[in-house]
Amino acid sequence: MIPRYRSYLSYTDRLLQDTTYLKSNRNLTERIVDKIILQLNRVYPQVLTNKEAEKFRCLQTPLRTRLSDLLKHLTKKGERECQEFYRALQNNGDKVYATLPSRSSLNLSDPLEISPNQEKVILNDHGPVFFLACFSVAAGLAFLMYYNNVEPKTPGSAKKVFGFTAIGFGRHIRNILISFLEDATLGQ
Structure with missing residues (x-):
């Protein structure tokens, strides 16, 4: 019996489990099988030698027989060869x-196992509260800059706030805020 959990399921075990499905799948056409064989022949280091590739591409032999022989051959060869078969199948027959x-x-944590249709993009893992906090800071700074430009003669203007705000930021932002304060002071 083949184990069902990803941590115990090697590529060889997966290929043994998928063999009957692959042999009976009508979407696995002769063209796709030929592309898979060519990829296995051209990958470095070679999974299939030239002689083996010619054998599995022989048009006198029915497709299902060649496919069956190829799958048996790959399971005998080893884990890396089976992994390369899955990579070639994904590249050439994504629907299959x-x-x-x-x-x-499978657990889709393996980069090989993520198909383009299932790829999930995660920009950050901070959540909506982090976004709202950043947006609030940016909106507050924009308001202070606007307020400073509209009424520069107001006592206790935004310049003092910018001066204290610069303390908590990194070097680049601090330099920008301080240069803004210097520009604003020179303009008066």
Whole structure:
């Protein structure tokens, strides 16, 4: 019995589990199989030698027989070869790759296992409160800059706030705020 959990499921086990599905899948056409064989032949280091690639691409042999022989050959060769087969299948037959039975039990943390349709983009993990806090700071600074330009003669203007605000920021932002204060002071 083949284990169902990702931590125990090697590429060889997955290939053994997926073999019957791959042999019976009609979306796996002769063109796709030929592309997979060529990729396995051209990858460095070679998974299939030239002689093996010619054998599996022989048009006199039916496609399902060649595919069956290829899958048996790869499971005998080892783990890396099976992994390269899955990589070639994903590159050349994404629809077939996405519907594999072994993928239903996978954890998608492996970069090889993420298809373009399932890719999730995470910009940050801070959440909406962090966004609101940053937006509030930016809006507050914009308000202070506007207030400073509209009424520069007001006692206790925004210049003092900018001066104290510069203390808590990094070097680049501090330099910008201080240069703004110097420019504003020179203009009066």
